[in-house]
Amino acid sequence: MTTLATPLPESQLPDVYTSVESEVRSYCRGWPTVMASSQGSWMTDTSGRRYLDFFAGAGALNYGHNNPALKKPLLDYLSSDMIVHSLDMATEAKTNFLETFERLILRPRGLDYKVQFPGPTGANAVEAALKLARKVTGREAIINFTNAFHGMTLGALSVTGNSMKRAGAGVPLVHATPMPYDNYFGGATEDFHWFERVLDDSGGGLNHPAAVIVETVQGEGGLNVARFEWLKELAELCHRRDILLIVDDVQMGCGRTGSFFSFEQAGIVPDIVTLSKSISGYGLPMALTLFRRDLDVWGPGEHNGTFRGHNPAFVTATAALQTYWQTAAFSDHVREKGAMIRERLDAIASTYDGVEARGRGMAQGLKFTDAPLASVVCSGAFERGLLMETSGPSDEVVKLLPPLTTSEDDLDKGLSILAEAVAAAMP
Known part of the structure; x- marks a missing residue:
């Protein structure tokens, strides 16, 4: 393996990061520079060096940094x-958001969802x-999937697959049962065979689940893409068995896969949907839980949170x-x-053994059979002025999440840097 020049060590950052901030910090370790400003698809550090951002706040900046169309109404407000x-x-800000969301998102898609503001994340x-x-449902069990990621709180961790993140809980994570995600067995076994069998088998040990929670594209899990046919079959199974279907669209929603919701192209209608990250449009904290009207059984204040009403986020959203x-043009x-991204990634992957392009829409990347190469590629890209992160259970996937507003010229520039970083990293 070719060894790249080591990027600046974290010790080059101001001392306060090692003396005051917790060891849990991560991104400043991989990108050891102090960022100062940002615009569109670019970030600039305190030395004046510019970085093309193919990270976009882990998907929280689908419309880019400091987007003028969002910044002006925010500053005016x-x-x-x-x-x-x-x-x-x-x-007023909340009223405007709810009316706009219903008019532009829910009604055109025939989604009769109620909107809950559960908190900022x-x-x-x-x-x-x-x-x-x-x-x-009055039931406790939840079905989740292998390699899923749904968050770092205890309930969200219980339906998350990553063993390192689960280990941080410090307590048993219960009332959730993992099932194989689409193509988990490489096509050798029918994915739903086990799920349906244990549902029917009195000796299977699976309580009747309250819900199934799924990502249509597993971002943190390694850009695993569920086939539309698989998602349809899952939705039909849930309907037949009186199990609620939850689609976690926190990272893949708000246009990341092309349509506003990632499940639209599969032709399914989940019972419950979660949104966050880019719903505010500006990187401001905001989250929504959407659900069928008949599921709105909450009593007033039964589920609440101090920061569920962040009005600047309503304004930018x-x-x-x-x-x-307003139209289909953005999609x-x-x-x-x-x-365009996929064509370029396929070309890179075809040049080397053990490299595979994967993903959907503008959530794509490269999987490396030799898992450590992905981190080497990301380090090399950073040295060349491109921000990307790894994902997958072994950090084996180089993950691209550029702002959806990134110009084709900037996409070309970033993909060229990626190709250089891969070439330098390969044996």
């Missing part, structure tokens, strides 16, 4: 002494979804919807860029 914090009080949205499913989701552009 803040400068007018409008409401910032409101719990779940009625505010994706984990909050997942916790609310699991809690609601158990309350509605409304602006993002009005700017990008079309995302699909076109996704096809």
Whole structure:
């Protein structure tokens, strides 16, 4: 394996990072520089060096950094002494968001969902979804999938597959049963055979589940893509067995795969959906739990949170919807860029043994059979001015999540850097 020049060690960062911040920090270790400003698809550090961002806040910046179409209404709102914090009080910003979300997102897709503001993070949205499913059904068990990632709180960790993240819980993670995700057995075994068999078998030991929670594309799990046919079969199985279907769209929603919701192209309608990351459009904390109208069995205040009413996020979320989701043009552009990315990744993968392109839309990457190569590639890309991260159970996948607004020229530039980093890393 070719060894790349070692990037600046973390010791080159200000001392406060090692003396004050917890050892749990991660991104500043892989990207040891102090970022100062950002615009669109670019970030600039304090030395003036620019980095092309194919990370986008782990998918929280689908519309890029400091997008002017979102920044102006935000600054106007803040400068007018409008409401910032409101719990779940009625505010003008919240009213505008709910009306816009219903008009541009829910109604055109025939989705009669109620909207819950569970708190500021994706984990909050997942916790609310699991809690609601158990309350509605009166059952405890949840079915999750191998290599899933749903958040770092205890309930979300219980349905997460990554052993390192689960180990951090410190307590047993119970009431969840993992099932094989699509193609987990490489096509050698029918994926639903085990699931259906244990549901029917009185000796199978599986309690009737309250819900199944699934990602249509497993981002943190290694860009594993579920076939539309598999998702349809899963939805039909849940319907037949009176099991609620939860789609976690925290990272893959808000246009990341082309359509606003990642499940649209599969032609399914989940009972419950979780959204966060790019729903605010600006990187501001915001999350939604959506569910069928008949599932709204909450009593007032039965599930709440201090920061579920972050009005600046409502403002930027409304602006993002009005700017990008009035027509199908934005979705079309995302699909076109996704096809361009895939063509380039396929070309890179075809050059080397043990490299595979994978993903959907603008969530794509390269899987390396020799898992450590993925981290070497990401380090090499950072040295060349490109930000990417790894994913997968062994960090074997180089994961690309560029802002959906990234220009084709910048995509070309970033993919060329990636090709150089792969060439330098390969034996």
